[in-house]
Amino acid sequence: MSLWNRNVTRVFQKSQIDDLFWDELEESLIVADISVSVTLILIEQLREYAQKNSICESGEIYNIVKEHFVDFLTVNNNVAPLKDSKKVFLFLGVNGSGKTTTLVKVANYSCQLGYSVLIAAADTFRAAAKEQLELWASQIGVDVLSNPDAKDPSSIVYDAIKSARARDLDFLMIDTAGRLHTSNNLMAELDKIYRTVSKNAQGYEVFPILIMDSTVGNNGIIQAREFHEVAPCKGIIMTKLDGTSRGGSLISITHELGIPVLFIGTGEDTQDLVEFNPRVFVEHLLPNT
Numbered sequence: 172m173s174l175w176n177r178n179v180t181r182v183f184q185k186s187q188i189d190d191l192f193w194d195e196l197e198e199s200l201i202v203a204d205i206s207v208s209v210t211l212i213l214i215e216q217l218r219e220y221a222q223k224n225s226i227c228e229s230g231e232i233y234n235i236v237k238e239h240f241v242d243f244l245t246v247n248n249n250v251a252p253l254k255d256s257k258k259v260f261l262f263l264g265v266n267g268s269g270k271t272t273t274l275v276k277v278a279n280y281s282c283q284l285g286y287s288v289l290i291a292a293a294d295t296f297r298a299a300a301k302e303q304l305e306l307w308a309s310q311i312g313v314d315v316l317s318n319p320d321a322k323d324p325s326s327i328v329y330d331a332i333k334s335a336r337a338r339d340l341d342f343l344m345i346d347t348a349g350r351l352h353t354s355n356n357l358m359a360e361l362d363k364i365y366r367t368v369s370k371n372a373q374g375y376e377v378f379p380i381l382i383m384d385s386t387v388g389n390n391g392i393i394q395a396r397e398f399h400e401v402a403p404c405k406g407i408i409m410t411k412l413d414g415t416s417r418g419g420s421l422i423s424i425t426h427e428l429g430i431p432v433l434f435i436g437t438g439e440d441t442q443d444l445v446e447f448n449p450r451v452f453v454e455h456l457l458p459n460t
């Protein structure tokens with residue numbers, strides 16, 4: 172049974188709305204990875220709504236919670252990452268969050284839509300990162316630009332942008348090394364990568380994407396804030412939603428930072444990428460029983 176069923180849904184099994192109900196709801200949301208500040212705002216709005224509309228059945232509140240969640244998750248709904256302009260996508264996130272896998276998925280999806288893509292292997296830390304990328308890229312028929320002698324990922328990024336522009340390609344997708352948002356050196360390196368991209372990407376929109384593992388929990392908002400500060404993220408992709416985690420942390424991240432969720436990852440294959448739909452996501456969190 173998921174955290175959400177065990178906690179949030181259980182609170183609603185009690186039909187009477189009283190002070191204890193609100194306390195339990197508040198606690199259950201925090202346990203289910205909604206940040207404290209977002210939970211407090213939500214509880215206040217719900218209490219006000221219940222009072223104004225003389226609601227005493229918890230079932231009615233259940234549906235209002237869902238509507239609020241859909242609202243919180245609907246950010247810049249018109250951002251269509253794979254349309255309109257040429258882009259340099261920068262895939263960011265902590266180690267193992269799924270950056271490389273997701274990059275290949277997005278590249279594959281872009282190719283299927285008819286866009287031309289180049290991949291830059293700018294993870295100079297992980298042994299065999301380049302080989303992993305080249306193997307996958309060859310399977311989907313996309314070129315990879317790499318440089319085994321380069322120690323500085325910014326130099327690879329620079330060469331890749333030059334190449335994408337010379338070939339007039341639609342998208343450049345840059346794979347970066349995983350880094351902890353708390354590591355100053357690596358975040359400084361990311362800052363350099365981001366500035367190199369921004370300075371050289373004339374004619375391309377710079378599009379950092381934060382890749383987050385759905386099991387990240389409440390730490391997700393802290394991670395997102397730190398990455399967003401160094402390289403303002405235009406989108407989030409949450410991975411591993413095929414597992415038991417429901418990714419509740421996305422609600423506070425989108426609400427607090429205003430970054431839209433673009434896709435979700437639903438497996439380890441190149442095809443396992445789904446466009447994000449706030450309503451479907453919320454129905455999964457809080458199903459109608």
Ligand SMILES: Nc1nc2c(ncn2[C@@H]2O[C@H](COP(=O)(O)OP(=O)(O)O)[C@@H](O)[C@H]2O)c(=O)[nH]1
Pocket residue numbers: 264265266267268269270271272273349410411412413414435436437438439443
């Ligand atoms: N089940 C599942 N596994 C995933 C998903 N995305 C990535 N992974 C796995 O997570 C692990 C780390 O992925 P990788 O792309 O190398 O992460 P990186 O370090 O951020 O580049 C690999 O074993 C991937 O197969 C997903 O959506 N679902």
Ligand SMILES: [Mg+2]
Pocket residue numbers: 270271272294300346347349
């Ligand atoms: Mg990687």
